[in-house]
Amino acid sequence: MYRYDEFDHQLVGDRVKQFRGQVERRVSGELTEDAFKPLRLMNGVYLQLHAYMLRVAIPYGTLSSKQLRMQAHIARKYDRGYGHFTTRQNIQFNWPALDKIPDLLEELATVEMHAIQTSGNCIRNVTSDQYAAAIDGEVEDPRIISEIIRQWSTFHPEFTYLPRKFKIAVTGHDNDRAAIKLHDIGIVIKQNELGDVGYEIHVGGGQGRTPFIAKKMADFVPKAQLLAYLEAVMRVYNMLGRRDNSYKARIKIMVHETGEVEMRRLIEAEFAKIDASQMLAVPQAEIDRISAYFASPEFETLPATSPALDAAKTQDADFARWVRANVVAHKQDGYAIVNISLKPIGGVPGDATDVQMEAVADLAERYSFDEIRVTHEQNLVLPHIRLDDLKTVYDALNAHELATANLGLISDTIACPGLDYCNLANARSIPLAQEISERFADLDRQYDIGELKIKISGCINACGHHHVGHIGILGVDKKGTEFYQISLGGSADENASIGTITGRAFTEETIVDAIETVVTTYTDMRQTDERFIDTFRRVGLDPFKERLYAE
Amino acid sequence: MAQHSSKGARFQAVTANRLSDGEVVYLTADNQWAETFPAADIADGPEAGDALMARALPADFELHVLEPYLFEVLQDGTDYKPASVREIIRAAGPTVRLDLGKQADAKRES
Numbered sequence: 001m002y003r004y005d006e007f008d009h010q011l012v013g014d015r016v017k018q019f020r021g022q023v024e025r026r027v028s029g030e031l032t033e034d035a036f037k038p039l040r041l042m043n044g045v046y047l048q049l050h051a052y053m054l055r056v057a058i059p060y061g062t063l064s065s066k067q068l069r070m071q072a073h074i075a076r077k078y079d080r081g082y083g084h085f086t087t088r089q090n091i092q093f094n095w096p097a098l099d100k101i102p103d104l105l106e107e108l109a110t111v112e113m114h115a116i117q118t119s120g121n122c123i124r125n126v127t128s129d130q131y132a133a134a135i136d137g138e139v140e141d142p143r144i145i146s147e148i149i150r151q152w153s154t155f156h157p158e159f160t161y162l163p164r165k166f167k168i169a170v171t172g173h174d175n176d177r178a179a180i181k182l183h184d185i186g187i188v189i190k191q192n193e194l195g196d197v198g199y200e201i202h203v204g205g206g207q208g209r210t211p212f213i214a215k216k217m218a219d220f221v222p223k224a225q226l227l228a229y230l231e232a233v234m235r236v237y238n239m240l241g242r243r244d245n246s247y248k249a250r251i252k253i254m255v256h257e258t259g260e261v262e263m264r265r266l267i268e269a270e271f272a273k274i275d276a277s278q279m280l281a282v283p284q285a286e287i288d289r290i291s292a293y294f295a296s297p298e299f300e301t302l303p304a305t306s307p308a309l310d311a312a313k314t315q316d317a318d319f320a321r322w323v324r325a326n327v328v329a330h331k332q333d334g335y336a337i338v339n340i341s342l343k344p345i346g347g348v349p350g351d352a353t354d355v356q357m358e359a360v361a362d363l364a365e366r367y368s369f370d371e372i373r374v375t376h377e378q379n380l381v382l383p384h385i386r387l388d389d390l391k392t393v394y395d396a397l398n399a400h401e402l403a404t405a406n407l408g409l410i411s412d413t414i415a416c417p418g419l420d421y422c423n424l425a426n427a428r429s430i431p432l433a434q435e436i437s438e439r440f441a442d443l444d445r446q447y448d449i450g451e452l453k454i455k456i457s458g459c460i461n462a463c464g465h466h467h468v469g470h471i472g473i474l475g476v477d478k479k480g481t482e483f484y485q486i487s488l489g490g491s492a493d494e495n496a497s498i499g500t501i502t503g504r505a506f507t508e509e510t511i512v513d514a515i516e517t518v519v520t521t522y523t524d525m526r527q528t529d530e531r532f533i534d535t536f537r538r539v540g541l542d543p544f545k546e547r548l549y550a551e
Numbered sequence: 552m553a554q555h556s557s558k559g560a561r562f563q564a565v566t567a568n569r570l571s572d573g574e575v576v577y578l579t580a581d582n583q584w585a586e587t588f589p590a591a592d593i594a595d596g597p598e599a600g601d602a603l604m605a606r607a608l609p610a611d612f613e614l615h616v617l618e619p620y621l622f623e624v625l626q627d628g629t630d631y632k633p634a635s636v637r638e639i640i641r642a643a644g645p646t647v648r649l650d651l652g653k654q655a656d657a658k659r660e661s
Binding site for chain 1: 557568570571572573574575613614617618623634635636637640641644645646647648651652
């Protein structure tokens with residue numbers, strides 16, 4: 001885990017003091033709301049339907065037990081006893097009072113956390129692969145370069161007033177769990193034939209009202225040149241990105257309108273302008289310092305199999321199902337990656353109570369080298385659990401309703417907060433996620449259906465990633481009433497694709513039946529072991545459309 | 552600011568969020584900000600709506616509330632209710648957490 005140095009501490013501490021003063025001036029009337037709003041947004045404070053919302057950054061989704069315990073403390077002291085993990089690997093609190101937020105941020109800073117880069121038209125909190133440093137086949141731990149990008153981009157004066165927000169994701173693995181092709185910049189760490197490590201760069205992906213898959217702009221940027229290359233991309237965007245229309249201001253629109261070839265030429269021309277002798281390069285000593293924080297834990301030498309685990313699976317069928325669904329092979333013999341589903345049947349996707357957060361923190365401290373990860377699919381991960389400890393960990397999770405065995409299945413839905421909380425939403429998302437998970441509650445049926453990712457957004461801003469759901473659902477408003485539009489065939493992984501809308505929207509009463517129709521159309525048509533997304537890609541939209549809109 | 556009232560709306564009320572904690576509030580007949588929808592002053596007709604909104608704009612309200620706006624209200628027998636799902640949810644609380652928001656306060660008081 002990265003630890004703050006004196007500069008980080010000072011930066012965050014000064015920011016809290018500055019914000020405290022700004023809040024005081026707003027409350028005293030010295031600042032108008034128009035003047036204050038951009039300041040609070042730069043500190044992660046939004047206004048939602050019922051209250052303010054504070055979004056706390058979890059850089060690249062990595063937390064220590066101490067940091068997670070602090071989230072539990074904040075939930076209890078400043079909020080209503082829970083937090084909401086987001087698709088940006090962050091956590092949101094839905095009820096903090098404005099005048100208490102400076103105190104909250106001061107407490108947060110004691111565990112080296114803040115709300116910087118969680119809002120505004122800056123480079124946002126960098127996201128990454130939740131299995132970093134635990135999964136086999138990784139070129140390099142993506143959190144090292146993510147941390148360097150975090151430090152480089154924090155308060156970067158040139159990139160603080162961009163045309164629009166800017167999101168960067170990094171993966172070190174060919175299996176993309178960070179949705180890098182749906183980001184403004186997606187970085188894949190690669191090794192070339194000479195054995196050198198560098199970066200494949202994708203630019204111009206994104207969702208919102210005009211979704212695009214990112215275009216590959218560079219096959220291999222050498223390690224030492226990455227920040228200079230990113231600087232070139234940012235400069236081209238900062239100079240030519242549209243500022244006249246916020247709906248057209250993201251870099252994805254610029255890439256689309258400029259064209260892939262011209263965009264690449266512009267970036268390369270800008271990159272070429274950067275004098276090699278003055279190129280922004282991180283000193284090796286600093287890279288070594290940061291890398292050391294991400295050194296591999298001291299794993300024990302263990303056999304690849306565990307008789308204790310095998311015996312427990314035989315004795316406890318529920319445990320065996322959980323292992324099958326939620327536990328992933330680790331790079332180190334004798335260890336496993338544990339996914340904690342925050343999607344209990346009928347629950348709110350991504351929500352965790354203070355007590356649940358503390359329970360996970362305790363498990364991480366005791367069994368997972370003090371590490372927790374947040375996934376963009378709104379779940380948690382204990383990255384390094386010994387096979388021998390799996391049953392103990394499972395029992396503890398189960399006692400806190402954290403052992404739902406549904407990872408990647410139909411009830412493991414991404415859902416934005418929607419009209420239950422969000423000021424921008426047109427329709428509710430959470431109740432739909434709840435109804436779908438209740439309709440498909442039978443785990444055997446879920447296993448039979450197999451991998452199926454449903455993603456629900458309550459408005460076109462697409463925080464619930466509906467464009468890249470195998471089944472995407474978009475809530476729309478028609479004269480104050482909620483309707484739901486279905487799209488099929490989206491995917492956020494290395495074979496990223498944008499879903500296709502099936503046709504007219506469904507009502508609140510008919511949408512869950514419509515989802516069931518989509519699922520049975522798939523199960524009727526699939527070939528042996530064929531996943532939903534593969535069946536869809538083989539047969540196309542028409543069979544689904546025919547069944548959905550049959551009179 | 553999104554439009555929360557349709558052109559043909561007959562009845563309207565003014566809502567905002569309280570500065571200190573973001574609580575949903577409504578402008579009352581005596582120019583106070585109340586936490587519950589039934590306390591809201593209801594304007595009948597577009598001109599009365601404009602007049603109601605004008606009462607929400609004085610500078611001293613900047614100290615207490617933010618982003619006031621008009622929203623459509625429907626007559627329901629002798630009572631009124633917000634017209635849109637959005638305003639029904641703002642008046643009550645999250646539909647997925649009945650233990651939170653105004654709906655929970657009302658339950659505790661009854």
